[in-house]
Amino acid sequence: MKRLKVSNNVIRRLPRYLRKLDELSAQGVTRVSSSELGKQLGLTPSQIRQDFSCFGEFGQQGYGYHVPSLRRQVAAILGMDRNYQAVLIGVGNIGHALIDNFCFSDWGFHLTAAFDVKPEIIGATFNKVPVLSMEELPKYLDEHQVDIAVLTVPKDAAVPVTQILTAHGVEAIWNFTNVELTEPNSSTIVENVHFSDSLLSLSYYVSERQDERAARAAREARRENSSISNS
Amino acid sequence: MKRLKVSNNVIRRLPRYLRKLDELSAQGVTRVSSSELGKQLGLTPSQIRQDFSCFGEFGQQGYGYHVPSLRRQVAAILGMDRNYQAVLIGVGNIGHALIDNFCFSDWGFHLTAAFDVKPEIIGATFNKVPVLSMEELPKYLDEHQVDIAVLTVPKDAAVPVTQILTAHGVEAIWNFTNVELTEPNSSTIVENVHFSDSLLSLSYYVSERQDERAARAAREARRENSSISNS
């Protein structure tokens, strides 16, 4: 597979393509053109063709794209068929929710174990995932292939746990703590899920709309006023 | 406050600025220059000054920025002092985790109520937030100011619940379902938290590194080989 100078923006669009292709599949659609896909995703046909062309030639002139095979290609690009092994650290509310509800296998991942410090849940099994003691973590990492760690520990534990993970060969972290783990000289791949960043963006957009509305109302009030004084 | 043609990229950086400023405050730092801030966030000083200049003049020549007042400005830009009212729909695992652990008030939000269909939790109160019946939702929305809805319902309920919300004046949704709610003609503001998109991006980066490593190994093996045949 081609894999050259792919921009971050392209990479962030790939999962959206995947989701849309799954949706089309579910509707029984087997064929789609870049212009139809663009319309449904709010992107231009050009952009969609450019994006795919980073990785190869998946379409056919005069026909478009075959939904199932394009889906397979996108899944392969994302690494969904590489059977990555994951562990989860910190079985609090969010950790527990992920174990129970997030279907790792749908995305090509296998969650093999969870770790926590609370004695009352160590030894338990949630959704077929065993909860082990944090003390066993280094040994576990040494003895098993672990490709990514899901980090759902409390704030203060984020950095020390990350040190254990990287010291024992984990190179990728899916970070749910609100702590910025990305260190300048580290080679660890960190993907952040910052709830608060997301909420604050939403807050910005809501505020922007409020302000626009207020500005419009003020303009209209002024116009109203002047038309009264003119009459 | 100025608010002109602000690009999406800028808006997404604002919460990061806020987080870094809070960190500096906690360390007792009261003064910071754009170059120091840039170094710590992996951005250029130019970009940081450009970003802030969208909203006003917050610094001082020869000095830099006063951390507490810049923090206040960024918070105001994000709308954190507008006291937005929120409700949460769907008290499953993720919804419950958010109610218990996500500190809405830290970000200027007030979570006033949660809604669910499960009789066994209706009437309960989690972390001071009452759980009401889904049937009460329309009436509640009519009688209270609700600025945003946190959507943590199962997949199938996402669209019908969204229709109730928009029909009763909710204009912004923080969407935790894996369903694309953004409709072309809708004016609702939707902010998505797509766990799977995030995980798949991570998966891409891990795959990319794997591939690079394999390519390097292959190159070295070839070189090794040729040097043997040359000796």
Added chain:
DNA sequence: TAGATTGTTAATCGATTAACAATC
């Protein structure tokens, strides 16, 4: 064959970076 639609090259647009006068 004619119509449709791709992959790719060129043109445009927007975002980031650099430079610098203003000034604390």
Added chain:
DNA sequence: TAGATTGTTAATCGATTAACAATC
């Protein structure tokens, strides 16, 4: 005052869009 650092204008870079020959 001299040094530091801003806010802003201009230059550069990269990403998106448009155009079109190739071809199913």
